[in-house]
Amino acid sequence: MRAHSTLLATLTALRFLFAFAMADTPAPRKTMEVVALGTGGPAATGRASSGFIVLLNGAPRLLVDAGGGTFARASEMRLPLENVDLVLLTHLHIDHCADVPAFFKARGILHDGPYTFHVFGPEGSGQFPAVSQWLKLLFGKDGAFAYQPDFNDHETLIPTDLTRDLTKPPVTIYEEGPLQISAVATHHGDCPSVAYRIDYAGASVTFSGDLDASALPNLAKLAANTDLLIVNAVVLDPPDSPEILYTLHSPPAAIGQTARDAHAKRVLLSHIGPAIERNLPSVKASIARSYPGPVDMAQDKSRYLVLP
Ligand SMILES: [Zn+2]
Ligand SMILES: [Zn+2]
Numbered sequence: 001m002r003a004h005s006t007l008l009a010t011l012t013a014l015r016f017l018f019a020f021a022m023a024d025t026p027a028p029r030k031t032m033e034v035v036a037l038g039t040g041g042p043a044a045t046g047r048a049s050s051g052f053i054v055l056l057n058g059a060p061r062l063l064v065d066a067g068g069g070t071f072a073r074a075s076e077m078r079l080p081l082e083n084v085d086l087v088l089l090t091h092l093h094i095d096h097c098a099d100v101p102a103f104f105k106a107r108g109i110l111h112d113g114p115y116t117f118h119v120f121g122p123e124g125s126g127q128f129p130a131v132s133q134w135l136k137l138l139f140g141k142d143g144a145f146a147y148q149p150d151f152n153d154h155e156t157l158i159p160t161d162l163t164r165d166l167t168k169p170p171v172t173i174y175e176e177g178p179l180q181i182s183a184v185a186t187h188h189g190d191c192p193s194v195a196y197r198i199d200y201a202g203a204s205v206t207f208s209g210d211l212d213a214s215a216l217p218n219l220a221k222l223a224a225n226t227d228l229l230i231v232n233a234v235v236l237d238p239p240d241s242p243e244i245l246y247t248l249h250s251p252p253a254a255i256g257q258t259a260r261d262a263h264a265k266r267v268l269l270s271h272i273g274p275a276i277e278r279n280l281p282s283v284k285a286s287i288a289r290s291y292p293g294p295v296d297m298a299q300d301k302s303r304y305l306v307l308p
Helices: 002-024 070-076 100-110 131-139 213-222 243-247 252-262 274-278 280-288
Strands: 032-038 051-056 059-066 086-088 115-122 155-162 171-176 179-186 193-200 203-207 228-232 267-270 295-297 303-306
Touching: 032 059, 032 070, 032 203, 051 070, 059 070, 059 100, 059 193, 070 100, 086 179, 100 115, 100 131, 115 131, 115 171, 115 179, 115 193, 131 155, 179 213, 193 213, 203 303, 213 252, 228 252, 252 267, 252 280, 274 280, 280 295
Parallel strands: 059 086, 086 115, 115 155, 203 228, 228 267, 267 295
Antiparallel strands: 032 051, 032 303, 051 059, 171 179, 179 193, 193 203
16 A cells, blocks of 8 residues: 555656656757758769758658669668658759669668658650659559569559749649748750759758759749758859850859849759869859858768758
8 A cells, every 4th residue: 555655656756747847848849951962963973963862850751853873872871761752853864863763662662551752853845754754664564663663562653743834933832731842944955854942840942953044043933032052063154164064054153143133041062063073162253253152062971951
């Protein structure tokens, strides 16, 4: 009896302490972090091709492009992939999507129960399939990896083809509580392309994808007041890069003007071409002529906490 009442008193005290601790512990802060998996382009120059993982509250949730080598980088970092269900593809050049099947399989073998991928990408044109068709070519009934959707548990793919109409304003393509994803069409030679913005709990990051200068006004609209603007940097200011590359990529001076117009808080250069690597001080100086904010060059496996 005595033991019983002592136990009761202890439990009451513990309950009080627990309630006190609960009341005193602030709710966990919502955070968004970007991990640069691959910060290079198509050339084999020491960086993985282009791709990022975005962590919400410390857990990987979104994949933004997945060029060759990005899966190896995620593996080297031991990133848990079982909740990565949102895939944003800026365009279907190989250096931005070659590792998508590797990510799908890695999640598939981990997952206990049916699972879904929401996959966003541009609509098709010319030689380039729409992202929905591209998924069918890979994972459909007659696709190259037709086995994958039922390899472990059942995988459902939900594709969304995004407009390539440059006259359309940015649109919200996904919403879930404090998470909002928007997109706008960009221009990248003959390859349909889009840029994405992720807003989470008051912070935002914008991914340019590959784009030539004709699409920078659209990027500036999408990136208005963004906390982190990630821009692909391949060419030097004209005429220092091969003429043909200006039909695909945007030079530093124009990137600086765009970051200024968008009032971006900071700029991260990625998809680093060898010319950018060799001439970083002059690239930064060119951007700084218009844009006063901080500009950094991404490295594979670097992490960026996005703060409002
Ligand atoms: Zn590229
Ligand atoms: Zn490209």
